[in-house]
Amino acid sequence: MESxxxxxxxxxxxxHWKSILSVWLGLVLSGGALALIxxxxxxxxxxAVTTAEANPALAEQLGRPLKTGWLISGNIEVQPGSGHxxxxxxxxxxxxxxxxxxEARKQAGLWHLSMLQFGxxxxxxxxxxxxxxxxxxxxxx
Numbered sequence: 001m002e003s004x005x006x007x008x009x010x011x012x013x014x015x016h017w018k019s020i021l022s023v024w025l026g027l028v029l030s031g032g033a034l035a036l037i038x039x040x041x042x043x044x045x046x047x048a049v050t051t052a053e054a055n056p057a058l059a060e061q062l063g064r065p066l067k068t069g070w071l072i073s074g075n076i077e078v079q080p081g082s083g084h085x086x087x088x089x090x091x092x093x094x095x096x097x098x099x100x101x102x103e104a105r106k107q108a109g110l111w112h113l114s115m116l117q118f119g120x121x122x123x124x125x126x127x128x129x130x131x132x133x134x135x136x137x138x139x140x141x
Contacts, residue, residue, distance in 0.1 A: 039072040044085035047111050048102035052091065055129045058118055062093030069097075081109050096120065100129070 013020065039045060045068075052058055053066050069090030076085040083106035088099050098120040104113050117126040 036070060036072065039074065039076065039087070040068070040070065042076055042085065043111050044076055044083075044102065044104040044106075045072060045087060045089060047104060047113060048087060048089060048100055048116055049091070051113060051116055052100050052118065052129050057127060058129060059093075061096065061118075061127070062091070062098070063095035064093060066091055066093045074102075078106065082106050083111075085111075091118070098123075101126070 049066075049068055059066070069092065072087060072089050074085065074087035076087070077083055085102070085104045085106075087102045087104075089102065091098060091100050098118055101115070101117045101119065102113060103115040104111050106112075113130060116129040118129055119126045
């Protein structure tokens with residue numbers, strides 16, 4: 001008399017772990033790509049890059065044309081009429097590369113740069129890129 005031993009049936013999750021892992025990995029990568037795209041196409045980023053491109057000292061240091069890298073870091077908080085952004089934007093030209101460091105505020109629906117500096121990688125020196133007319137005086141109580 002032979003005894004038949006049945007294998008215990010594995011759970012659904014154990015049978016489909018590769019599919020589950022693929023879906024989760026896809027969601028994480030999609031979220032990361034979406035965040036990078038949103039940072040790159042934001043109004044605050046465009047304002048910072050446009051202002052930097054108009055600066056003759058930066059154009060002389062990096063050459064023309066200036067290009068923006070993809071790995072923009074920082075954060076942006078936006079409400080319908082207000083917001084705040086702190087960004088580090090990689091930028092490069094034929095003569096060199098570095099990062100734009102920008103801080104901007106959105107007030108009454110418009111973005112204004114409060115700080116825009118350029119620094120080369122590994123250096124603590126910064127080139128201030130805001131024209132004097134864009135600097136805002138601090139209001140003290």
